[in-house]
Amino acid sequence: MYIRELHLRDYRSWPELKLDLNPGIVLFVGRNGFGKTNIVEALGYVAHLSSHRVSQDAPLVRHGMASARVSATAVNQGRELTAHLLIKPHAANQAQINRTRCKSPRELLGVVKTVLFSPEDLALVRGEPAERRRYLDDVIATRTPRLAGVKADYDKVLRQRNALLKSASAAMRRGYGDTEGASALATLDVWDSQLAALGAQVINARLELFDHLSDLIPAAYEGLAPESRPAHIAYKSTIDVEDRDVLEAVMLAELGAKRQREIERGISLVGPHRDDLELHLGTAPAKGFASHGETWSYAIALRFAEFQLLRSEDSDPVLILDDVFSELDAQRREKLVKLAAGVEQVFITAAVDEDLPDNLVPMERFEISVADTEEGRVSVLGRTENSAEEASETAFESETESETESVSDAESMIEEKERGEVKKAGETDE
Template structure:
């Protein structure tokens, strides 16, 4: 898979950007804060319907504008599809595939597939369980978009159930003998049934994914850090998962067992929203016990395994390396370059050339700058410099087609509305 065209409007620091691309390594170089990561973030948003940097959509929309638009044309084994996303922080987002409006943005899942390495990946090892749950759920959604809908429905039921536990806690403590309490408990029974039905599907999908990753992740980690303790993973659930055929019944029973505690605390204590992907090195958990180098190796191994899994099922996902080379030692840089060597398309961002491995030669190179306008600072594409030891872009028919508008040595990229 590769992106043939990427088009942004009012996405973070970009007023407009249109890039015509080819397979191979695409490099964006610019100082921190100039907007290079915003480009790959936009591509990742189309792929996963979320950002790897923020949990809300509002920061993605350029200040002073009502919406942002991202369009990406993907070519997958000769088939070409264009995914359009209109991001509206104060209303429902709108999605479109080619010229067909989607009923839900989730219909975009699978049109673009990406695997992203970024400094934020350290949170997969050091961070809270929510980071690791998201890692699993993003892979599941990419491979089986239907299950993204199941997870979204589960989250909706969970919010409604938690709202009931908080608002009607006093009434439920009075029990079925009280009219208001009986009504609240009857409603809770309904939410329990729905939560168990949807939660069992989420847990089962995660367990099946763990089965496939249980060999890939340790193998990837051993390749990165052969001198380290062996890595292994496990799924920690709030219910007994030994018999996957009865997960729904087990979860429903556990909800009954924990009901009084949940009423007292006003929160749901059972379900996949409380589960975790445990990462181990030897006999110790990686979180808190791994060194900085081991943490980086584990984070990279998680992404390696994700990439290999998606590659084994279909064509290569698009590989994104966002400002990671500056964080890695020479050995780990070599491992990433080796992975990138035979991938159909790779997007790389870097602050300076010194952060890049010497053997990395992109087919396209873009310089990112900023410009002060009446609307504030915006990102721009600086005219390519083809004098840097072969790393630049030659002015030829194969260079990116950019709708040019000169502004003091910079080039603004143009685009059109969805």
């Protein structure tokens, strides 16, 4: 897979950006804060419906604007599709595939597939379980977009159940002998049933993914750090997952066993929202015991494994290396370059050329700078190709007649769509 065209409007520091791209290595060079990461973040947002940097949509929209738009045309084994996404911080996001409106932005999942390496990946090893759950769920959504809807439905039921536990805790403590308590407990029974049905599907999908990663991650880590302790992973759940055919029944039983504690605490204690992907080095957990180099190697191994799995099931996803070379030693830089060399398309960002490996030769190179305008400071992009062609003009400019008719029509169709209360894809509970 490769991105043939990427078009941003009012996305963070970019009032307007249109890139026509080719397969190969695409390099963006610019000082920190100039907007290079915003470009790859936008592409990742279309792929996963979430940012790797922030949990809310408001920071993605340029200051003073009501919305931001991202359009990406992906070519996958000769088939070309364009994903359009209108990001609205205070309303439901809207999406289209080519000229067809989507009922939900989740329908975009699978049109663009990316695997992103970034400094934020250290949180996969050092961070809380929520970071690792998100890693699993993002890979699942990329492989099987339908399951993203299951996860979203689970999150919705979980919010409703938690709200009931908090608001009706006193009544439920009085039990079935109290009219209000009996009503609240009956409602809790309904939420339990739905939570178990959806939660079993989420856990089962994670376990199926775990089966693949349990070999890929240790192998990737050994390749990066052969001198280190061996890596291995484990899936820790709030329920017994030995028999996957009865996960729903097991979860329902565990909800019953923990009910009193949940009523007392006002929160759901059972379900995939409490699970974790445990990362180990030798006999010790990686979190808290791994050195800085080992932590980086583990984080890269997680992304290596993700990439290899997606590649084995379909064409190459687009590989994004966001400002990671500066954090790596020469050996790990070499490993990443070797991976990038065989990928159909790679996006790389770097602050300065000195951060890049000597053997990295981009097909297309873009220089990022900033300019002061009446609307404030904005990002500016200049293009230099490794060919005899002359460097093209900057991609920051006002919209011209050269913009394709399909993109223009798509904008109009999206912006005319009535605002709904559809839940944004990618939202999860804390």
